[in-house]
Amino acid sequence: MKIYNKKQLGSGLVCIALGLLNVFACINTGFNISGIILVLALLFIGGGSTIRSFSYNLSKEDRLEELDERNQLIKLKTKSKAFRLTQGICFGLMLTFLVMGKVSGENTFISMGVGLAFAYTVSMFTEIITHCYYEKHN
Amino acid sequence: MKTKVKEMRTAVKMTQQRLADLVHVSSRTIISIEKEQYSPSLMLAYRMAQVFGVAIEELCCLEENKELEDKYFENL
Numbered sequence: 001m002k003i004y005n006k007k008q009l010g011s012g013l014v015c016i017a018l019g020l021l022n023v024f025a026c027i028n029t030g031f032n033i034s035g036i037i038l039v040l041a042l043l044f045i046g047g048g049s050t051i052r053s054f055s056y057n058l059s060k061e062d063r064l065e066e067l068d069e070r071n072q073l074i075k076l077k078t079k080s081k082a083f084r085l086t087q088g089i090c091f092g093l094m095l096t097f098l099v100m101g102k103v104s105g106e107n108t109f110i111s112m113g114v115g116l117a118f119a120y121t122v123s124m125f126t127e128i129i130t131h132c133y134y135e136k137h138n
Numbered sequence: 139m140k141t142k143v144k145e146m147r148t149a150v151k152m153t154q155q156r157l158a159d160l161v162h163v164s165s166r167t168i169i170s171i172e173k174e175q176y177s178p179s180l181m182l183a184y185r186m187a188q189v190f191g192v193a194i195e196e197l198c199c200l201e202e203n204k205e206l207e208d209k210y211f212e213n214l
Binding site: 064065067068069070071073 | 162163164166167170176178179182
């Protein structure tokens with residue numbers, strides 16, 4: 001059997017492995033609805049990816065979908081928008097927690113605010129570094 | 139961006155899937171181009187122009203789109 005999409009085979013096998021690990025975890029701790037759904041989903045997705053990676057036609061279809069310029073643009077826009085939203089939410093929550101901490105005098109709020117401020121600063125630096133990289137390479 | 143893709147595709151009785159296969163994109167990309175929601179890349183426009191045997195200028199209504207863009211920049 002020939003492998004046509006190694007990346008997909010890898011992700012499929014990881015999904016199957018996670019599914020099997022969850023089965024063992026469920027055997028030890030007892031089965032519940034969410035655990036069963038997770039195991040089934042992981043095995044289904046993993047199995048599907050593994051089967052697709054062995055088929056020439058299906059792998060070609062997947063590769064075309066991956067290379068499709070509109071799909072790439074959507075992926076880029078989605079990631080960019082998600083990053084902006086996360087930055088905004090982070091900033092909003094940081095301000096809220098810092099104000100709440102100042103008003104109530106509760107250190108927990110201040111700590112949460114500082115944690116979010118750190119995350120926001122990291123995101124800002126990442127953005128600046130990424131911008132410099134693409135300014136240089138494009 | 140306005141294009142004549144739908145017009146030319148229907149004129150030769152070609153399906154969206156067939157055109158998508160010929161230019162190596164998904165049928166959703168063709169649908170979006172026809173709905174003027176997505177502007178094709180230069181290479182994709184060239185591939186489609188070759189399929190229909192016309193120039194890119196004609197397929198992508200470049201003159202018309204340029205005039206629209208010029209008006210937009212004038213109003214900035």
